[in-house]
Structure formats: structure tokens, C-alpha cells
Amino acid sequence: MYKILLALAAFSFLFGSINGQVKKPNIIIINLDDLGVGDVSAYKKGSLNTPNIDFLANNGVRFNKGYATSATCTPSRYALLTGLYPWKNSQAKILPGDAPLIIDTSLTTLPKVLKRANYTTAVVGKWHLGLGNGMIDWNKKILFAPSDVGFDYSFIMAATTDRVPTVYIENNKVVGLEEKDPLFVSYQQNFDNEPTAITHPQLMTKMKWHHGHNQSVHNGIPRIGFMKGGKNALWIDEDMNDIFLQKGLDFIQSSQDKLFFLYFALHQPHVPRVPHPRFVGTSGMGPRGDAILEADWCVGELIKKLKELKMLENTLIVFTSDNGPVLNDGYYDDAVEKVGKHTPFADLRGGKYSLYEAGTRVPFITYWKGVIKPGVSNAMVCQLDFTASFAHLLGLTLPAGDGENQLNALLGKSKKGRRDLMIEATGRLAYKYDDYVYIPPYKGSPIVETVQIENGNAPEDQLFNLKKDIGQKVNLAKSMESKLAFMKSKMDLLKN
Structure with missing residues (x-):
């Protein structure tokens, strides 16, 4: 009886009082850009050393089956913030820097849900979900922006580091723009x-x-893209990490007396890889490796700030990436030549742009000091589920969406996660159910020639047992006809 009362008391302390009031943690999602499972040393696949990310992994839950919904950035970020499959939105594809906002402002988004629970919300870093309504005047206040989908504060780049405009946008206005030199x-x-x-x-x-x-x-x-003017507002790539970090730290500092949500969307190791000079040469792998070590240091500074403010015990941190890795993605930066024995793709097939596992299986870590016990999980979890899971944590109800409540899996309290998941890569779909993945036939080259990555295209059905064949070397479509038929029917049901 004493043990039962003790357990109930502990549960009450961590998750609420007797009247059902949930203890609310601050929430930080750290979302990197093109980071592979093998790029995080806690996964024990590559040769880079990422001690600060490892701190989260070794003291939290490291997921072996953590997924983005998509093998490219815009659609996976759309799913993360909306809890909706991106393939249902025809605009959810890699966007140019002047694209309109693709999140319907009437949608229930993750930051909107958290605001219902009295959270202050912020996004710092890469946005790439569109701005404006299709006709942006960069020299005026930008409408249809992060503020319209639930963020109280925003300090962002419009798209990616390789796309214009190369300026920061803070709370709907380009930073540093001068009237005499319009952009x-x-x-x-x-x-x-x-x-x-x-x-x-x-x-x-x-x-x-x-x-x-x-x-x-x-x-x-x-x-990519053409730009004129706005000279005083243009960023210096080498300073970007420090600027994003400082904005994130400032937000945490100013929010220490209230609940907050920070979507911290770092740009590394997306191209162009231009780390600060103090990180150049530190990895021995050229700019890509150096950029990853820069991002790892940034994660460490974030943790240090939370410790300093005595907020680590009341902050849930999620670390992940928008999609899988790529080496040469458009610049001569020695990423291929200097990778050496490092394996960003781990033991997975494919990479960014691919329907194979390395396209969407990403680093995925949850940390909450005193609540999440250290461990490794084989539960299937997805960024699609953040909105539904955090809503459940806070006792909130949501309209129907595609995300599932996987709070117990995310907190390491259950070994069961999703049973199925639809993934997407450049408009093509594949379907996962338990340990199997089915890729329908697709026309076109089986390799993205410019980046030398297998994209999943094949003239025939592809069926793989990921538990036995993580490298997807053995196509079971012909030898397991009943399983193939089952996967096809489940996929059709989800699509329709």
C-alpha cells in the first residue's frame, strides 16, 4: 500500500495535482537542416563527435525509428507545425524565397495550441513555409507570416541560406533595411x-x-534567385549561428517567468556551409563537418542557459532534423572528398530527396530532466505527432488531424509508437506499417544524379522488412505477395 501511495504521489508531482491540472513544461524543438542519423555520435554510426547533442541523447530517449514526414525541408516543416500530412497540400514542396505562406491561417497549429495553454511562443531560424500572399513588398510590414500561425515572436530567414533574400526578418519586418536602398x-x-x-x-x-x-x-x-538592393540588411553567413543563438537565448531569458515554446530551427548543415571562423577546420571534414560541430556547440550553449536559469528541470527538449543527409548539394565544398570514414547516412539507404530510409529516418531525441528516464527506444515516432501529443500533455482537445497522441512514447513511458506512417519525397509516397515499408513503382531515374543519391524510383513494387534488412537490400515484393497486397490496401485506405 505504501508503494502504491508513493507511486501516486510521484505521478501527481510530475503530471499534475489531484484535480487533474497538468504540470506544464517549457518546450523547445531544435530542428536541424539535412542532418543524418550518422552525424550524431550518440547513434554510434559516424566518426564526428557531438558531445552536446549526445548529452540530450544520453540523458533522454534516443529513438532509432524517429521520422520526418518528408525527405525535403518545406513539407516536413509543414507537418511538424500543423500535424497534417504535407502531401495533402499541393503547395507543400520546396519553396522559392518569395513564395506565399502555405499554412492556412485558420488551421490549428502547434504554436496556436500552446498559446491556448498560456504559452509565449517563438520561432528562431529557418522558416521556409512562405510569407505574404504572393506579392511581397519586402520594404513594408510582411503580412501572412509566423505571427499569423501562432508565433508571438519571430526572427527568421525567409527560406534557406542558398536562396534569396539573404536577410533576417524580425516580427514581420526585414532587419536593418534602409528606406533609401529598398530590397x-x-x-x-x-x-x-x-x-x-x-x-x-x-x-x-x-x-x-x-x-x-x-x-x-x-x-x-x-x-538561387535574383536580388537587388537592401545592402545594409544582408546577412553575413559566418555570423548566422551566433545571431540565431543569441535571439534564442534572449527569448528564453525574457520568458523565464512564464511558460514558453521555442521552435529553434537551425540552418546547419544545409548548403552553403559557412561556419564561423572559430569552427573552420575543427572537424577535419571540411565545411559540412565544421558546420555540424558549430550546431552542436550551439545546442550546448542553449543547455547552459537553461541550467543557469534553473529551468532545465521544467523544459522538454526535442532534437531532430527536417530530413536526411546529403553531401554535395550544389556547391564545391569538399563534402564528398573530405567525408573520409564518416557515415552521415549510417547503415541506411538513400538520403535527402529519397523514399528510402535515409530520406526520412532522422536523429530524434527527447529530454526532460527528472521526467524522462535515459534510454533507447525502437518505437516509431514522427514529427507529425508533436501537436497531438503536446495537446494531450496539456489536457487540450484538438480537431481531427493526421497526427497521433504519442506522448507516452515520446516521454519513454511506452515502447509502442505508431503502427503506420506515410512518407513523402518530392511528391512521391511510400507507406510504413510495423517493420515493413512499401514503395510503389515510380518512373524516372533511380538516382538523383546531381547529388548521387538513390531516390527510390523503380519500375516494380518494392517491399522491405526493415527489422531484418535495415539497408533495404532485399526486395520481398515477389516472395511475399500477401504482405504486398496488405500494404497496398492499407496505403490506398490512408491516401483516400
Whole structure:
């Protein structure tokens, strides 16, 4: 009897009082960009050392089957914030920097849910979900922005580091813009007399393009898209990590007396990889490895701040990545030449852009000091489930969505996670159920030639048992016809 009362008391302390009031933690989601499972040393697959990310993994739950919904950035970020499958939204694909906001402002989003529970909300870092309604004037207040989907504070880049505009946007306004030098952006055509990487290759003083990045040049680096003006507002790539970090720390500091949610969307190791000089050469793997170590240091500084403010015990931290890794993604930066024995893809097939496992199986860690016990989980979890799971934690109800309440799995209290999941890569779908994954036939080259990654295309059905064949080497479609039929029917049911 004494043990039962003790257990009830502990449960009450961690998750609420007798009247059902839930103890609410601060919530931080750290979402990296193109980071592979093998890039985090806690997974024991690669040769990089990431001690600060490892701190979260070794003192929290490290998931072996953690997924993004998509093998590219925009759709996976859409799912993370909305709890909806991105393939249901035709706009949820890799966006240009001047694309309109693709999240319907009437939707129930993760930050909106948390605001219902009196959280202060912020996004710092990469956005890439569109801004405005299709006609952005960068020189005025930008409507249809993070503030319209639930964020009280935002300090973001519009799209990616390799796309224009190369400016920061704070609370709907471009930072540092001067009225006498307005900013103009186009993805259709260049502005008169503006240089590009093709017309003025001598401007590429820091990095040269391999494929696709040959338009406007800024900070010695060629980008995608055309840009003119706004000189005082343009970022310096080397300082980006420090600026995002400081904005994140400032938000935490200012929110220490209230509940907060921070979506901390770091840009590493997406191209162009331009770490601060103090990190250059630290990995021995060139800019990609150096950028990952820079991001790891950033995670450590975040943890240090929480310790300093005595907030670590009341903060739930999720660490993950928007999709899997890629080496050469458009620049000559020695990512392929200097990778050495390091294995960003771990033992998985494919990578970014791919329906194979390395496209969507990503680093996935949850940490909450005193609540989450250290461990390793084989439960299938997905970023799609954050909204439903955190709503359950806070005792809130939600309209129907695609996310599931997987709170017990995320907190390490259950070994059971999702049974099934639909994943997406550049508009193509694959279906997971328990240990199996089914990839329908798709036309086209089986390899994304520019990045040398298998994309999952094949003229025939593909069926793999991931428990026995994590590298997806043995196609079981012909030898397991009943299982194949089952997977097809389940996939059709979910699609329709």
C-alpha cells in the first residue's frame, strides 16, 4: 500500500495535482537542416563527435525509428507545425524565397495550441513555409507570416541560406533595411545590370556553384534567385549561428517567468556551409563537418542557459532534423572528398530527396530532466505527432488531424509508437506499417544524379522488412505477395 501511495504521489508531482491540472513544461524543438542519423555520435554510426547533442541523447530517449514526414525541408516543416500530412497540400514542396505562406491561417497549429495553454511562443531560424500572399513588398510590414500561425515572436530567414533574400526578418519586418536602398527579389528574371555567378564569376570568392546555384551572388557565395538592393540588411553567413543563438537565448531569458515554446530551427548543415571562423577546420571534414560541430556547440550553449536559469528541470527538449543527409548539394565544398570514414547516412539507404530510409529516418531525441528516464527506444515516432501529443500533455482537445497522441512514447513511458506512417519525397509516397515499408513503382531515374543519391524510383513494387534488412537490400515484393497486397490496401485506405 505504501508503494502504491508513493507511486501516486510521484505521478501527481510530475503530471499534475489531484484535480487533474497538468504540470506544464517549457518546450523547445531544435530542428536541424539535412542532418543524418550518422552525424550524431550518440547513434554510434559516424566518426564526428557531438558531445552536446549526445548529452540530450544520453540523458533522454534516443529513438532509432524517429521520422520526418518528408525527405525535403518545406513539407516536413509543414507537418511538424500543423500535424497534417504535407502531401495533402499541393503547395507543400520546396519553396522559392518569395513564395506565399502555405499554412492556412485558420488551421490549428502547434504554436496556436500552446498559446491556448498560456504559452509565449517563438520561432528562431529557418522558416521556409512562405510569407505574404504572393506579392511581397519586402520594404513594408510582411503580412501572412509566423505571427499569423501562432508565433508571438519571430526572427527568421525567409527560406534557406542558398536562396534569396539573404536577410533576417524580425516580427514581420526585414532587419536593418534602409528606406533609401529598398530590397527587390525575383525568381523569374534578373534585375537590369545586376551581376550573377555566370556573368561575374570573380564575385564567388568564398564558394563556387556545382549545380543550381548560379544567380545572385552575396557574401562571395552564389545563390538561387535574383536580388537587388537592401545592402545594409544582408546577412553575413559566418555570423548566422551566433545571431540565431543569441535571439534564442534572449527569448528564453525574457520568458523565464512564464511558460514558453521555442521552435529553434537551425540552418546547419544545409548548403552553403559557412561556419564561423572559430569552427573552420575543427572537424577535419571540411565545411559540412565544421558546420555540424558549430550546431552542436550551439545546442550546448542553449543547455547552459537553461541550467543557469534553473529551468532545465521544467523544459522538454526535442532534437531532430527536417530530413536526411546529403553531401554535395550544389556547391564545391569538399563534402564528398573530405567525408573520409564518416557515415552521415549510417547503415541506411538513400538520403535527402529519397523514399528510402535515409530520406526520412532522422536523429530524434527527447529530454526532460527528472521526467524522462535515459534510454533507447525502437518505437516509431514522427514529427507529425508533436501537436497531438503536446495537446494531450496539456489536457487540450484538438480537431481531427493526421497526427497521433504519442506522448507516452515520446516521454519513454511506452515502447509502442505508431503502427503506420506515410512518407513523402518530392511528391512521391511510400507507406510504413510495423517493420515493413512499401514503395510503389515510380518512373524516372533511380538516382538523383546531381547529388548521387538513390531516390527510390523503380519500375516494380518494392517491399522491405526493415527489422531484418535495415539497408533495404532485399526486395520481398515477389516472395511475399500477401504482405504486398496488405500494404497496398492499407496505403490506398490512408491516401483516400
